[in-house]
Amino acid sequence: MSSHPHIVLPWVVRRTRMPLLTIRCVDCPSERATIGDGKFRVNCNGKLLGIWLLVNCASCGRTSKLSVHDRVPVRSLPAGRLAGYWADSPSLVEETLFDPLFARRNRFALDWEGRWELHAPLIPEEDSCVRIAVTFDDPVPVRPEWLIAHGLGISRGEIARRVRTDVPINRRTKQGFSFVLMEPVS
Known part of the structure; x- marks a missing residue:
């Protein structure tokens, strides 16, 4: 990997x-x-x-x-x-x-409930490791964990195994952050 x-x-x-x-x-x-x-x-x-x-x-x-x-x-x-x-x-x-x-x-x-959306391009399947940079156009407070799960369609357990980030993922933020999505463990 x-x-x-x-x-x-x-x-x-x-x-x-x-x-x-x-x-x-x-x-x-x-x-x-x-x-x-x-x-x-x-x-x-x-x-x-x-x-x-x-x-x-x-x-x-x-x-x-x-x-x-x-x-x-x-x-x-x-x-x-x-x-x-x-x-x-x-x-x-x-x-x-x-x-x-x-x-x-x-x-x-x-x-902000129901008043914002996530614009996220599809992740190319051939890439084994992808960095995703999240930015906010407005001060929408979201939990990174929920945003990542929603954007990738993965569970919180899978987030714990595959996502690396320097921000607390279970605390709301309005600030941009980035994370690395690792390839699934076989």
């Missing part, structure tokens, strides 16, 4: 839809919200700004505001960023939503 991979294959974890937010609705028992059309609300009171990201309850549709900036001086924000809030810039909505400090401050978590 060769100990050095002959080929490096890229695997990419890619978003299929924006994640849901795990946050309690004040009108109904739901704990899920969406960003809907991805809108900000900007309120200018004299020289101070209030900026919120609008979210909708996934069950009853109630609109709630998540604080992005609260009573900040207008001049404290770069003009391009402020224009992005006014224009409901999709990239600024994503950046805001994926910011862990924003999530912590507004007490929500992202729910």
Whole structure:
């Protein structure tokens, strides 16, 4: 068995839809919200700004505001960023939503269930040892063990025998990693 991979294959974890937010609705028992059309609300009171990201309850549709900036001086924000809030810039909505400090401050978590997929090319059968590099387009938390089992269609026992990696495979990660798939032991 060769100990050095002959080929490096890229695997990419890619978003299929924006994640849901795990946050309690004040009108109904739901704990899920969406960003809907991805809108900000900007309120200018004299020289101070209030900026919120609008979210909708996934069950009853109630609109709630998540604080992005609260009573900040207008001049404290770069003009391009402020224009992005006014224009409901999709990239600024994503950046805001994926910011862990924003999530912590507004007490929500992202729910990625059913909102991402793995893009993985087939592994050539003639190669006995393959290195696979996993990258994440978005911060989707997955257990490497589950991702490898899903991507290769093998059991956890087979992962233990055939996969070598430097990351803990049973702990969720949002960071890219790589692993080596060894040929099956005969």
